[in-house]
Amino acid sequence: MAQKAIGGYFELESRFESEYHAGLIRLNSGRNCVEYVLRANHYRKIYLPTYSCSAILEPILKLNLEIEFYAVSEELEPIQLKPIQDDECILVINYFGLKGKFISELSKHAINLIVDNTQSFFDQPIANVDTFYSARKFFGVPDGAYLSTNLFLPEEFEKEVSWNRAEYLLRRFENGALDGYPQFLKNEEYLSDLPIKYMSDFTIRILAGINYKSVITRRNQNFQYLNLKLKSINGLSFSDTEIDGPMSYPLYVESESLREELIRQEIFVPCYWPHILENFKSDRIEYKLAKYIIPIPVDQRYGLLDMDRICNVINSLL
Numbered sequence: 001m002a003q004k005a006i007g008g009y010f011e012l013e014s015r016f017e018s019e020y021h022a023g024l025i026r027l028n029s030g031r032n033c034v035e036y037v038l039r040a041n042h043y044r045k046i047y048l049p050t051y052s053c054s055a056i057l058e059p060i061l062k063l064n065l066e067i068e069f070y071a072v073s074e075e076l077e078p079i080q081l082k083p084i085q086d087d088e089c090i091l092v093i094n095y096f097g098l099k100g101k102f103i104s105e106l107s108k109h110a111i112n113l114i115v116d117n118t119q120s121f122f123d124q125p126i127a128n129v130d131t132f133y134s135a136r137k138f139f140g141v142p143d144g145a146y147l148s149t150n151l152f153l154p155e156e157f158e159k160e161v162s163w164n165r166a167e168y169l170l171r172r173f174e175n176g177a178l179d180g181y182p183q184f185l186k187n188e189e190y191l192s193d194l195p196i197k198y199m200s201d202f203t204i205r206i207l208a209g210i211n212y213k214s215v216i217t218r219r220n221q222n223f224q225y226l227n228l229k230l231k232s233i234n235g236l237s238f239s240d241t242e243i244d245g246p247m248s249y250p251l252y253v254e255s256e257s258l259r260e261e262l263i264r265q266e267i268f269v270p271c272y273w274p275h276i277l278e279n280f281k282s283d284r285i286e287y288k289l290a291k292y293i294i295p296i297p298v299d300q301r302y303g304l305l306d307m308d309r310i311c312n313v314i315n316s317l318l
Contacts, residue, residue: 014205014206014208014209015208015209016205016208016209017208017209018208019204019207019208020121020122020207020210020212021133021146021148024125024133024146024147024148025146025147025148025149025152026144026145026146026198026199026204027144027145027146027147027157027196027197027198027199028143028144028145028160028191028194028196028197028198028199028200029134029143029144029145029191029194030055030116030118030132030133030134030145031055031056031058031059032059032145032194032195032196032197033132033145033146033147034056034059034060034091034114034132035059035062035063035196036147036149036153036196037089037114037130037132037147037149037151038059038060038063038065038089039063039153040149040151040152040153041089041112041130041151042087043065043087043088043089043112044065044066044085044087044088045065045066045067045068045084045085045087045088045089046060046065046066046067046068046088046089046090046091046114047067047068047069047070047081047082047084047088047089047090047091048060048067048068048069048070048091049069049070049071049072049078049091049092049093050069050070050071050072050276050280050286051072051076051093051095051273051276051285051286051289051290052091052093052116052273053272053273054273054275055192056091056116058192058193062193070082070090071285071286072285072286072289073285074236074285075237076095076096076098076099076236076289077099077102078090078092078106081110084111084112086111086112088112089112089113089114090110090112090113090114091113091114091115091116092106092113092114092115092116093116093118093119094115094116094117094119094120094123095119095250096119096120096246096247096248096249096250096295097119097120097121097122097123097243097244097245097246097247098238098242098243098246098250100120100123100242100244101242103115103126104126107126107129113129113130114130114131114132115129115130115131115132116132117131117132117133118132118133118134118137118145119137119246119247119248120133120244120246120247121133121134121135121137121138121245121247122212122216122244122245123244125148128150129148130147130148130149130150131147131148131149132145132146132147132148133145133146133147135199135203135207137247138215138245138247138299139206139207139210140169140172140173140206141162141169141202141203141206141207142162142165142166142168142169142187142200142202142203143160143162143165143191143199143200143203144199144200144203144204144207145199157195157196157197157198158195158197158198159197159198159199159200159201160197160198160199160200160203161200161202162200162202162203163200163202165183165186165187165190166202167180167183168180168181168182168183168184168186168187171183172184177266177268212245214300215245215299215300216244216245218299218300218302218303219243219245219246219298219299219300220243220244220245220246221304222249222298222299222302222303222304222306222307223240223243223246223249223298224240224243225304225307225308226249226251226296226298226307226310226311227240227249229307229308229311230249230251230311230314233251233253233314233318234250234251234252234253235252235253235254235292236250236251236252236293246298247295247298247299248295248296248297248298248299249295249296249298250293250294250295250296251293251294251295251296251314252289252292252293252294253292253294253314253318254288254292255292255317255318257317258294258314258317258318259271259294261313261317262294262310262313262314265313267296267297267309267310267313268297269294269295269296269297270295271290271291272290272293272295273290274290276289276290277290277291296310
């Protein structure tokens, strides 16, 4: 092992204190957390929500598992889950960080759950329930996911290297969102169909220097402010008192132009998940959720003045 160099030029400044999910398995992506769990448990079949990201299929197709889809309700909860066999599993999504309480109750009587907390980084894992998180969806890092599980694969994995994929983070920091977007897309493409690797040292160092308490407070305040201002027009109903650092504020409005107008005014809101619009008829709940839910940013980069700007734009159009 090479000796640690002392002195000379400085590396990227960062503190090394503690990660939020210290003690969990650090992997390079959420989809590889799914692969890890499926392999460790030797599952034969998986039940997936129809309202889900297409990327989740990568490890499942790779392992040649049988797939059966289940529907979700307007409350973003599974409809009529079937009893399953010991070699089968059910993946449930904590949509927008709003379904933690529901999933906790579900885990008391459902077996072989895999909890997708990629939209709920700050929910603690449930004992004896496989749970995974995505760091990239909450923080400025080029890779990274955490996995909570009781079963471990016997093999060792390579460690991810990400310094050469961090350009888009620096470009956005100095030049704005549009300048770094092409490099962001390249990084997303790189992460597709990757083998399981451990999280990069670059990402670990950044995640260990974050003030998580401050992040949670800011996200909660922004979410609650938006809900105060927009709940009267929101087609989704939920409580904002059970949130814990949510990913975004899901606004359901059946508008054909609102998303595009927000983006035109550089309020960048994604569509979860566009492939659903191609595969489902317009009268299906999955189609409506994908088309009309607008995930409004509430993250730690923004404050109440930013939330007020968003509300003003929305109210001017509706």
